Amino acid sequence: MPKLNGLKEKIERQANRMKKAEREQQTLIGQTIYIGTLGLLLVLPIVGGAYLGHWLDSMMDGYSIRWTTSLILLGVMMGAVNVYLFIKE
Structure with missing residues (x-):
């Protein structure tokens, strides 16, 4: 039985991660703003x-x-360091 409980907990964690990823999915506008910010940080x-x-x-x-x-x-x-730090954050 301990193996089944561990498996059940693992599946629940993965399901919760997948639901969270669906809720926090980036929109096209959000991605465009992110890429634009990266461009400005470099240029x-x-x-x-x-x-x-x-x-x-x-x-x-x-x-x-x-x-x-x-x-x-x-x-x-400096631009490359800015982009690296922004992505890392």
């Missing part, structure tokens, strides 16, 4: 780095893209 640091780098390069004499490329790469890394 905003990159664009911000590009603008700041371009502004810093324009202050220097001659043609330079050092700050622009450096800050774009920093923005890519």
